[in-house]
Amino acid sequence: MIYRRIAPTHLTACAAIAMTACSGGAPRPSYVPPAPMRVAAEAPNVANDTGNILIADQWNNRVVEVDAQHRIVWQFGDGSSIAGPHSVVGVNDAERYGKLTLIAGTGLPAGTIPACSKKPCQDNRVFVVDQTGKIVWQYGKTGVPGSKAGYLNAPVSAMHLPNGGVLVTDQGNQRVIEISASKRITWQYGTTGKSGAGAGELNNPNSAQLLSNGNVLIADENNNRVLEVTPAGKIAWEYGSPKDTKKLDGAAYASRLSNGNTLITDSLNSRVVEVTPSGRVAWSYATNKQHGSISAPQPSHAVRLKNGDTLVSNQIDDEIVEVTPAGKIAFQQGKVAKPGAKFDELNWPYDAKVVGDYTGLTTP
Secondary structure, three states, X not given: OOOOOOOOOOOOXXXXXXXXXXXXXXXXXXXOOOOOOOOOOOOOOOOOOOOOEEEXXXXXXXXXXXXXXXXXXXXXXXXXXXXEOOEOOOEEEEEEEOOEEEEEEEEXXXXXXXXXXXXXXXXXXXXXXXXXXXXXXXXXXXXXXXXXXXXXXXXXXXXXXXXXXXXXXXXXXXXXXXXXXXXXXXXXXXXXXXXXXXXXXXXXXXXXXXXXXXXXXXXXHHHOEEEEEOOOOOEEEEEEOOOOOOOOOOEEEEEEOOOOOEEEEEHHHOEEEEEOOOOOEEEEEEOOOOOOOOOOXXXXXXXXXXXXXXXXXXXXXXXXXXXXXXXXXXXXXXXXXXXXXXXXXXXXXXXXXXXXXHHHOOOO
């Protein structure tokens, strides 16, 4: 989730579903809640196809897989604002590996959607579902935030690890943790419950990625920086700083590219940047130049695809776009700044990855 400074053009999402750092704008009048369903029937028998796009459709409380014709071919989440076996609330992240889907159910702050207008709608889980929508693994107590063993507080990102564990960005607890398949915390960076910029501290972390060298890349959102930390907790690389908002302002997501550069979603500057190890900007894309875009769409995620394009989740513009290296839009899902749950509509899509695309953090 992105914690935004309050300004006339900004809507604030959630730093912790305990709501200590959350506020929200009023629901937009054009909001239409999704029709209850688990698996869509728009285009049967093509789910899990390489090239489809898996989208965390946050304010619609669902994960959808769409094909090139914009059709939903698979869905988890029945639109309910109450977390349960067939629902997810405020989904921030989804990843397909094999035939399973890893989902981060973050929750929604008060004042987002009508069902959560007066009080927060909690989720606080990361879980795995099979193709039928059955939950086959879960960590976190459904609907209850916490920091003790077995609890999470606004988990915003989850990554399936080669050892069978899950790397979780537990934002409300100000930490990144590795959880084993047997549900034990085996590694942590960040001081539980304490935000800061000192040694071993994070401030509203928003994503984490295990690198091939064994280090972990963390988007430390409210510190306006991206860190690469070793298993021993030492900082091996850093870009950005708490006081330099021109370089980064709201580091929402980061991933290491095969060329050694780092792709960063610079949310509050409404752009995506690719930086070299020395910190030089090698590529950038402004997300607010599209016709009909609001002035500050505040992108939440961006991943580099195998074909060289970049898939961007432009959350407040209610769309995901695939852009070429030249900045041209090659594919778009959702209508610009028009939220909804009908055909080719999204509502605050927070994350998108291409199924089978290894640079989208999925298993080929």
